[in-house]
Amino acid sequence: MRDKLLYAAGAAATVILIANLHKILLGIPDEMDQGAIYRILYFHVPSWFTCFAAFFVAGLASVMYSVKRDLRYDVLAVSAVEVGVAFTLVGLATGSIWARIIWGIWWTWDPRLTWALITCVLYAGYLMMRQMIDDASARARFAAVLGTFSFASVAITYKAIDWWRTQHPGPVLPIRAGGGKMDPEMWHAILWNWTAFMLLASVMVAVRISQETRLREVEALRRRAHAI
Amino acid sequence: MASRSNPAVSVAKVCKYFGDFPALHGLEFDVAAGSCLALLGRNGAGKTTLLRILAGLSEPTEGKVTLLGFGARDHEARKRTGLIGHGIAIYDELSAAENLRLFARIYGVESAEKSVQEWLERTWLHRVQNSPVREFSRGMRQRLAVARAFLHRPELLLLDEPFTSLDDKAIALLQSLLRDALARGTTVVMSTHQLREAMELATHVALLHRGKLAHSGERPPEMLTDPGFLYRTYGEA
Amino acid sequence: MRLIQQAWTVAAKDLRSELRTKESLNAAGGFALVILVLFSFVTDPGETETLYALSGGLLWLVFAFAGVLILNRSFAREQANDCLDALIASPLSPAALILGKSAASFVLLLIVELPCLPIFGGLYGLSQWSSHWLGLVGVVLLGTWGMTVIGAVFSALTVNLRLRELMLPMLVYPLLIPVLMSAMRLSTVFISGKDLEADDAIWLRLMIAFDIIFTALALALAEDVLVS
Numbered sequence: 078m079r080d081k082l083l084y085a086a087g088a089a090a091t092v093i094l095i096a097n098l099h100k101i102l103l104g105i106p107d108e109m110d111q112g113a114i115y116r117i118l119y120f121h122v123p124s125w126f127t128c129f130a131a132f133f134v135a136g137l138a139s140v141m142y143s144v145k146r147d148l149r150y151d152v153l154a155v156s157a158v159e160v161g162v163a164f165t166l167v168g169l170a171t172g173s174i175w176a177r178i179i180w181g182i183w184w185t186w187d188p189r190l191t192w193a194l195i196t197c198v199l200y201a202g203y204l205m206m207r208q209m210i211d212d213a214s215a216r217a218r219f220a221a222v223l224g225t226f227s228f229a230s231v232a233i234t235y236k237a238i239d240w241w242r243t244q245h246p247g248p249v250l251p252i253r254a255g256g257g258k259m260d261p262e263m264w265h266a267i268l269w270n271w272t273a274f275m276l277l278a279s280v281m282v283a284v285r286i287s288q289e290t291r292l293r294e295v296e297a298l299r300r301r302a303h304a305i
Numbered sequence: 306m307a308s309r310s311n312p313a314v315s316v317a318k319v320c321k322y323f324g325d326f327p328a329l330h331g332l333e334f335d336v337a338a339g340s341c342l343a344l345l346g347r348n349g350a351g352k353t354t355l356l357r358i359l360a361g362l363s364e365p366t367e368g369k370v371t372l373l374g375f376g377a378r379d380h381e382a383r384k385r386t387g388l389i390g391h392g393i394a395i396y397d398e399l400s401a402a403e404n405l406r407l408f409a410r411i412y413g414v415e416s417a418e419k420s421v422q423e424w425l426e427r428t429w430l431h432r433v434q435n436s437p438v439r440e441f442s443r444g445m446r447q448r449l450a451v452a453r454a455f456l457h458r459p460e461l462l463l464l465d466e467p468f469t470s471l472d473d474k475a476i477a478l479l480q481s482l483l484r485d486a487l488a489r490g491t492t493v494v495m496s497t498h499q500l501r502e503a504m505e506l507a508t509h510v511a512l513l514h515r516g517k518l519a520h521s522g523e524r525p526p527e528m529l530t531d532p533g534f535l536y537r538t539y540g541e542a
Numbered sequence: 543m544r545l546i547q548q549a550w551t552v553a554a555k556d557l558r559s560e561l562r563t564k565e566s567l568n569a570a571g572g573f574a575l576v577i578l579v580l581f582s583f584v585t586d587p588g589e590t591e592t593l594y595a596l597s598g599g600l601l602w603l604v605f606a607f608a609g610v611l612i613l614n615r616s617f618a619r620e621q622a623n624d625c626l627d628a629l630i631a632s633p634l635s636p637a638a639l640i641l642g643k644s645a646a647s648f649v650l651l652l653i654v655e656l657p658c659l660p661i662f663g664g665l666y667g668l669s670q671w672s673s674h675w676l677g678l679v680g681v682v683l684l685g686t687w688g689m690t691v692i693g694a695v696f697s698a699l700t701v702n703l704r705l706r707e708l709m710l711p712m713l714v715y716p717l718l719i720p721v722l723m724s725a726m727r728l729s730t731v732f733i734s735g736k737d738l739e740a741d742d743a744i745w746l747r748l749m750i751a752f753d754i755i756f757t758a759l760a761l762a763l764a765e766d767v768l769v770s
Contacts, residue, residue: 143766199716209703213324219699222763230717237720237748297325304349360631363770383633392624398559410551411632
């Protein structure tokens with residue numbers, strides 16, 4: 078049942094992505110100032126939204142582990158972090174390509190980019206620390222503390238970015254203040270892509286959850302074997 | 306174990322998991338006030354895990370531990386419990402007296418200076434009380450560790466392999482202090498391999514086997530002369 | 543009240559041990575001095591204009607490096623004879639232990655930091671801050687507390703890890719970015735002998751909020767950090 082759901086979600090994501098690609102590449106015209114390259118936006122923006130969502134889930138799961146001490150929350154947290162980092166990398170890569178064409182540079186120390194890099198490093202540290210601890214319960218406990226601290230710090234850093242002068246284009250969606258300059262057709266495409274990305278991310282998280290759970294079972298069996 | 310009315314330690318359905326590995330499973334027993342329980346079992350049977358839970362260093366995954374009527378992590382329970390763990394738990398940079406004063410303050414010992422002096426004398430350390438512990442011999446450090454554990458007159462003493470790392474003088478000291486404490490009504494729980502030293506003191510024994518309680522009850526008289534008795538009877542069943 | 547009293551007991555113990563051996567003080571102080579001298583190669587020492595602009599950033603890099611040396615020792619000090627177990631098993635509350643450790647590191651780090659200010663000023667001929675030294679000290683206090691309160695938690699988390707000396711800065715620096723950012727900005731303002739403007743007030747608020755949030759988180763999660 079669970080597997081079937083996952084396959085269905087994966088298939089739905091694929092269908093949406095293909096339909097969207099068709100529409101984005103052939104249906105929607107080039108943007109006035111930027112030409113064809115602006116289309117990377119349809120992948121750039123949704124991957125950031127997906128990574129926010131993943132880190133939010135990870136932060137929540139970390140807090141929940143500290144409260145409930147249930148290893149399922151720990152598994153959710155680590156899976157969400159991994160998927161979040163993957164989408165952060167997609168966001169950084171697509172942003173970098175866009176910046177090369179439009180700004181003429183691969184990277185700039187714009188605070189928003191800096192934030193993305195910090196977040197990446199922070200969660201890479203989270204994943205690294207997990208590697209250093211052998212006992213699953215201790216690992217979960219420490220990871221929950223680090224996850225909570227990381228989420229708080231990332232949120233504050235993100236807020237602080239609004240106070241710096243930024244080179245990054247402003248919000249584009251009508252749901253954010255200052256946004257809404259965009260054609261409805263365009264932001265619909267972004268939203269649909271986001272839906273597909275979220276489905277994809279959920280499938281990835283679900284797969285990682287079952288892997289992590291198995292891994293823990295194997296660790297326990299190995300320990301039991303040593304005890305005999 | 307003995308009287309169910311007012312146990313000093315009550316362990317109820319305690320499980321402890323490391324990941325999915327059950328280190329302790331469904332432990333259920335009481336320790337009567339004033340008795341001395343020897344926790345036996347092979348390496349990895351769960352003795353240290355159980356003692357760490359009693360010492361408030363670790364929390365059970367399931368179940369509940371009550372010490373002297375309080376939860377194991379309660380301020381009151383911690384205040385009335387003494388611990389001798391694997392390490393000697395004293396600071397090398399501080400002097401003997403400073404070490405004891407520190408723990409007297411932490412435990413809120415009344416007339417602290419008097420107790421500190423008393424325990425320095427009882428452990429034959431009063432002449433060197435102002436030298437840093439770094440300069441102490443191994444035996445002196447061990448005696449100081451013993452003094453630290455007894456300083457606040459704990460009602461419950463937890464000892465994890467107390468005799469393993471001690472020299473003869475410290476073993477004799479610890480044994481006599483434990484005998485005094487038991488006579489005063491202190492409850493003692495110790496895990497040990499050193500059956501000969503422990504059996505003279507133990508009134509009760511509990512045998513852990515792979516995280517489960519294999520046997521618990523009064524110390525069989527046979528064990529005084531034949532320490533391996535319990536292992537053969539219940540051990541590898 | 544008991545919390546403060548217990549924390550003071552822990553802090554006094556740590557300070558007494560450290561002032562007796564001076565291990566981490568010597569290490570951190572010497573290190574800070576070396577880095578301060580190395581700065582002479584960052585830019586020509588004669589270019590006071592550039593130096594004023596860089597001053598806050600340079601100083602806080604020194605403080606962050608020196609801080610990690612002190613924080614690494616904070617819980618490592620307890621490791622030698624399993625003293626940490628004795629403290630956790632005692633009536634000390636975990637929150638008091640973290641708070642006390644944090645306070646001790648705070649004082650030790652200040653002992654290193656405060657002399658750095660006149661030394662830095664003297665070496666590079668920056669004298670305009672003398673009129674604003676009070677504000678500068680205030681920034682140092684706020685920034686240092688943020689560093690040591692997070693540092694105490696992570697010193698405890700990493701004390702038993704493989705590669706402890708590496709993991710602590712790996713995890714702590716990215717978390718500290720908001721407070722370091724604010725401290726660098728405000729320090730630059732004060733060292734340049736300027737008054738705080740409206741724009742700068744936001745960094746002061748950020749730093750205070752950061753200190754409060756992470757002190758609260760550290761105290762709330764202390765039990766998870768210390769009791770397994």
